Amino acid sequence: MDGKKEKSLWVEASLLMAVLLLGTNPVAVKSAVAEIPPLPFVALRFTAAGLLALGVAWLLGVAGGVGRRDLLAMIGVGVVGVGMNNVFFTLGVSQTTASNTALIYAAVPVWGMILGSALGLERPTQRGILGVALAITGVGVIVYGGLGADGTSLAGDLLVVGATVCWSSYAVFSLPLLRRHPPLTVAAYTMLFGGLAAAMPAVPFFARVEWADVGGGAWIAALYSTVFVAAFGFAAWQRGISSIGANRVLVYQYLITLTGVVASILLLGEDFGMEKVVGGVILLGGVYMARS
Numbered sequence: 001m002d003g004k005k006e007k008s009l010w011v012e013a014s015l016l017m018a019v020l021l022l023g024t025n026p027v028a029v030k031s032a033v034a035e036i037p038p039l040p041f042v043a044l045r046f047t048a049a050g051l052l053a054l055g056v057a058w059l060l061g062v063a064g065g066v067g068r069r070d071l072l073a074m075i076g077v078g079v080v081g082v083g084m085n086n087v088f089f090t091l092g093v094s095q096t097t098a099s100n101t102a103l104i105y106a107a108v109p110v111w112g113m114i115l116g117s118a119l120g121l122e123r124p125t126q127r128g129i130l131g132v133a134l135a136i137t138g139v140g141v142i143v144y145g146g147l148g149a150d151g152t153s154l155a156g157d158l159l160v161v162g163a164t165v166c167w168s169s170y171a172v173f174s175l176p177l178l179r180r181h182p183p184l185t186v187a188a189y190t191m192l193f194g195g196l197a198a199a200m201p202a203v204p205f206f207a208r209v210e211w212a213d214v215g216g217g218a219w220i221a222a223l224y225s226t227v228f229v230a231a232f233g234f235a236a237w238q239r240g241i242s243s244i245g246a247n248r249v250l251v252y253q254y255l256i257t258l259t260g261v262v263a264s265i266l267l268l269g270e271d272f273g274m275e276k277v278v279g280g281v282i283l284l285g286g287v288y289m290a291r292s
Contacts, residue, residue: 015240015252021233023259026098026105027267028229029090031221035214038090039202041222043195046082049230050192053184056231062182066189073177074189081170082194087201088163095156099270102260103142103280104160109253109287110135111168119172131289138283142276151270174238183238191230254284 033041057063066074093101110132117124143157170190177186240252257280264270 011243014236018236019255021229023256024263025229026101027263028221028225033094035218042086043199043202045226046195052231053188075193078190078193079197083197085166088159092156092159096152099264106257131286134286141279184235187235
């Protein structure tokens with residue numbers, strides 16, 4: 001097997017692993033925050049994941065060589081793209097369904113396109129503008145369709161929308177860093193800074209938690225979300241984006257959405273009504289049109 005083909009297979013394997021981990025994450029987070037308050041959960045999750053990833057990066061010899069300018073950039077990207085993103089995400093998924101969360105997250109590429117256009121990194125086309133409009137309409141259908149349904153709330157869905165905007169900013173602003181540093185290095189530092197940023201508003205909540213009463217299921221979900229999803233799935237996704245580009249990785253974003261919806265139905269027993277089907281089709285069609 002030649003080196004180029006072997007590298008391609010490694011990228012495919014990384015992305016498929018990321019699809020499985022990121023797709024099942026809403027289920028894991030919803031299970032964990034049923035017993036662990038959202039803010040302490042985010043702070044613990046990403047501080048631990050960042051330290052774990054940074055330790056692996058040091059062992060592999062790729063953690064050094066980060067200059068002051070890039071370190072400051074990683075702090076900014078980490079605070080917004082990881083810290084704020086996951087505070088919104090975790091608060092949102094605690095107030096809405098995991099399937100709604102998975103569907104709304106499919107709009108991430110569209111917010112990235114809007115941000116890229118605003119910064120002059122992309123030139124909008126008529127097809128792209130129509131795709132953005134369709135995708136946002138799809139999000140609206142999903143949010144509106146969930147109003148009044150069991151386990152959903154407008155506040156929860158809007159928090160998830162806010163999380164997708166933060167996550168898209170991470171994808172845009174981390175690209176220059178990924179050109180200069182390995183994906184694991186960028187993921188490790190940004191996760192650590194995001195976790196530390198989330199720890200500050202979480203401090204008052206730590207003392208209120210009866211940690212001894214948190215069940216084994218919640219701890220297993222938290223461990224899965226921290227070690228596998230954050231530390232390894234996050235780095236695998238970064239590796240894929242840096243290797244094949246944001247546009248080509250779009251099909252895997254669809255697979256994350258599908259995995260999240262299926263996991264929500266099978267593992268949590270969530271309903272999946274016609275409004276979610278319609279909204280999901282409009283949203284995914286809009287994303288495809290905008291990015292193709």
